[in-house]
Amino acid sequence: MSSEKAIKSAIPAELSGMIRSAKFAEGVATIVADASGLGRSAMAQLQRELEQAVGALPEVNEVRVALMADKRERKIVVVGSGKGGVGKSTLTANLAVALARSGMKVGVVDADIYGPSQPLLLGTANEKVRAEGQTLIPVQTEFGVSMLSMGQLIEPGRAIAWRGPMVGKALEQLMEADWGDTDLLLVDLPPGTGDVQLSMLQNFKPAGAVVISTPQDLALIDATRAIDLFKQAKVPIIGLVENMAGYLCPECGAVSAPFGQGGTESAAQALGVPFLGRVPLAMEIRVASDTGQPPAANETQHGPHFSGIAAQVASYLAGSQG
Numbered sequence: 001m002s003s004e005k006a007i008k009s010a011i012p013a014e015l016s017g018m019i020r021s022a023k024f025a026e027g028v029a030t031i032v033a034d035a036s037g038l039g040r041s042a043m044a045q046l047q048r049e050l051e052q053a054v055g056a057l058p059e060v061n062e063v064r065v066a067l068m069a070d071k072r073e074r075k076i077v078v079v080g081s082g083k084g085g086v087g088k089s090t091l092t093a094n095l096a097v098a099l100a101r102s103g104m105k106v107g108v109v110d111a112d113i114y115g116p117s118q119p120l121l122l123g124t125a126n127e128k129v130r131a132e133g134q135t136l137i138p139v140q141t142e143f144g145v146s147m148l149s150m151g152q153l154i155e156p157g158r159a160i161a162w163r164g165p166m167v168g169k170a171l172e173q174l175m176e177a178d179w180g181d182t183d184l185l186l187v188d189l190p191p192g193t194g195d196v197q198l199s200m201l202q203n204f205k206p207a208g209a210v211v212i213s214t215p216q217d218l219a220l221i222d223a224t225r226a227i228d229l230f231k232q233a234k235v236p237i238i239g240l241v242e243n244m245a246g247y248l249c250p251e252c253g254a255v256s257a258p259f260g261q262g263g264t265e266s267a268a269q270a271l272g273v274p275f276l277g278r279v280p281l282a283m284e285i286r287v288a289s290d291t292g293q294p295p296a297a298n299e300t301q302h303g304p305h306f307s308g309i310a311a312q313v314a315s316y317l318a319g320s321q322g
């Protein structure tokens with residue numbers, strides 16, 4: 001048997017379909033394998049298994065493994081708001097869950113250093129994050145969404161002291177984690193236009209931004225600022241979402257509008273950006289969110305608000321090149 005044949009037959013049968021070439025010269029076995037679709041840890045394991053199997057041959061002194069992988073077109077969508085507390089994290093979690101239910105492989109990056117709430121919203125508050133070397137391994141949620149949060153990297157309350165370079169480094173760690181075959185990363189940005197936003201726009205190339213606001217004027221002025229920042233950085237605005245639109249009293253059935261109504265849609269028109277829909281102010285949304293059960297995960301009354309917005313994000317992404 002030639003040495004090249006011996007190398008091929010030493011490779012375990014379940015890996016042989018991945019082998020593109022196996023060469024042998026002067027004691028060195030060189031194997032090229034197709035690792036498309038594998039995450040970083042699966043690639044490392046493939047490499048180890050090939051090295052062990054082929055390295056066991058008596059004539060082989062050294063094994064060199066080259067893994068080829070398709071460059072994955074993973075898209076990034078940022079979710080931003082002008083001011084805090086308008087429902088940005090709630091929207092991000094529910095968009096992720098709704099998009100995952102429609103068949104996308106979605107990851108959530110909670111980049112909100114000042115109030116990381118995705119572990120609570122996605123029910124992973126008790127999960128520890130693992131790392132392989134410098135690479136973080138995202139946490140799997142029960143909703144088919146994987147996630148990582150600034151809250152899992154830093155002790156509560158410490159982030160306030162963080163400045164530009166530290167923020168940039170932490171963001172990079174989250175974005176460059178082992179996201180495997182994830183198609184889309186949804187990034188929950190902190191409110192406003194600070195270090196995280198700048199680092200995101202400088203170092204990564206979001207395919208689009210969703211901006212959320214309540215209908216009141218003050219929130220809309222801030223949302224306009226966030227939209228300006230994305231526009232300046234040439235990040236397309238997928239659209240504007242109105243949250244806490246009308247309040248349906250569970251006791252008497254009356255509908256009221258504590259933050260006004262319709263302001264976000266008119267603002268979207270004035271700014272020339274799409275309006276993606278509105279989500280009412282509802283006790284069920286707050287309670288479900290606090291218990292780690294995003295309304296979009298179940299057949300709830302409010303799930304359709306989020307799945308309607310998610311469908312528009314999906315169709316934007318299907319039509320975008322970036």
Ligand SMILES: Nc1ncnc2c1ncn2[C@@H]1O[C@H](COP(=O)(O)OP(=O)(O)OP(=O)(O)O)[C@@H](O)[C@H]1O
Pocket residue numbers: 081083084085086087088089090091112115117191243244279280281282283285286287289290
């Ligand atoms: N449509 C809604 N109906 C009822 N409660 C809501 C709704 N949207 C958000 N909330 C509640 O409002 C609070 C703030 O929401 P959330 O954390 O999503 O806002 P945020 O904009 O991400 O805030 P932060 O700036 O702190 O990150 C949470 O308690 C959440 O459950």
